[in-house]
Amino acid sequence: MTESDWLALKVTLELSSVTTLVLLVLGTPLAWWLARSRSRLAVVAESIVALPLVLPPTVLGFYMLVLLGPKGPVGGTLEAMGLHHLAFTFPGLVVASTFYSLPFMAQPLKDAFNAVGNRMIEAAATLRAGPWDRFFTVGLPMARRGFLTAITLTFAHTVGEFGVVLMVGGNIPDQTRVLSIAIYDHAEAMEYASAHILAGGLLATSFLMLVTVYALNRRYMTVHL
């Protein structure tokens, strides 16, 4: 592996870790609300959350670029405040990845919170637990399997990002150049051996992560049901 490959690996891991953390913080309350809300707003919100699953990454990437760029509402505001816009930067990548990977965090968490069931939450309420108390002492611990799934899927999915990263991040070494783009570059330059190393590595790692998650899920299931 070349030095730029190592840098790409570093950026990839940083991006995936930061994105997963951000999504854990934002996605958990969102999923809790989606699972428990009876309002029509939740239907709309759920559809928006699922959009990245069906949209071409370039569509999302394009709008992100417009939004975060120097003339966009977000980037422009930052510029006006004397800050730098976010297009072709690492923070910009994190923002874009957060939206792109949102369904992979929110959906499994929502399913897990749904599985906790209304009765358990109501039971906690009759035992004097207020809303926050119920969330932390019943919702979270009972949904812990869902967290494992959500974290792994989000991380793995962010590692595998390509289109959005290419649109928003460009291809700047040590800043926005991630593994999937490095592979693309190698393949285009006919450096198949280098491409093989990275592609094979990603394939094996992703597979191992999924095997771990599914095996753990299965084990918990046999213990708990």
Place this chain on the structure above:
Amino acid sequence: MSIEARFKLDFSGCFKLDVDLTMPDRGLTALFGHSGSGKTTLLRCLAGLERAPDGYLAVGGEVWQDGPLFVPTHKRPLGYVFQEASLFPHLSVRRNLEYGLKRVSAVVRKVSLDQAIALLGIGHLLERMPERLSGGERQRVAIARALALSPSILLMDEPLAALDLARKQEILPYLDRLHDELEIPVIYVTHSPDEVARLADHIVVMEAGRALANGPLVETLARLDLPFNLGEDAGVVLDGVLAQRDEIWHLARVDFPGGSLWVREHGVPLGHHVRVRILARDVSLALAHVDHTSIQNLLPGTVEAIGEDSHPALALVRVRVGESALVARLTRRSVAALGFSPGRPVWAQVKSVALIG
């Protein structure tokens, strides 16, 4: 002091709750009705799990709901037992019991955890996880968990309905003890006439979201004018005292206000308060005392009223026996042939009496 509840609730036109009730805040009040009669919805409104707009609820002088005022469930001093086990699967039995307890301030603790554990007989289960309990054990833990809160009212939503007969028999004695040993008023939702007869002091009969009857159990069961009919389960209960034992024939005499009855001996100590249930189909009437009969229990009384039965061939006849009343289920033909009418002295022959607690 009492429980006052006024609720109106519409579920998109398909179902309604419309009640205005005053219930006693002592003893066990059964909310009785078929499934879909609104009894569970009423209980959920009492708990604050369901919010009926413009509802009113006061329990023992404390207002829990009135117009915009709505005390959320977790701030109401109640205990709630769900139909299905609702133990937290990630906590051991002990930590399930402690969950509510540690959220209650020490000042209001009247029932200790040890007392709740002893009352429900679950001392040997404390370290187990809920998944390793039987259905009956789970429900006992759930009841103990609610009791450990020292609630000022205990709400129970068909706590036995999900259990088989053997498990029901396992739990019923604990419910009797709860009733006898603690002074916590209980609102108990059920569709089982047996559970009503055994446990209730007071009954609210629900149908289509309305309360058809609301009164003390003994009096209410003896009413013939109710728009509900228990069919084969029609009958009365009498509260009495175990007064005498016949060791030779394994019988015991129960004295109730207005008379006494011989029942099969069940090892209840003398002087204990007991309840007997007499089904209307087990009572027949005669105009004179019958000497040569196998029936042990013959009670003199007066016909008080004659009412409809669900079957057109049958009639329900209420007989006053001292301060108590029995109900007999007779064919209309015999009512006519023997000329039973209000005021007529009769002998009630009671073929079978069940001692139910």
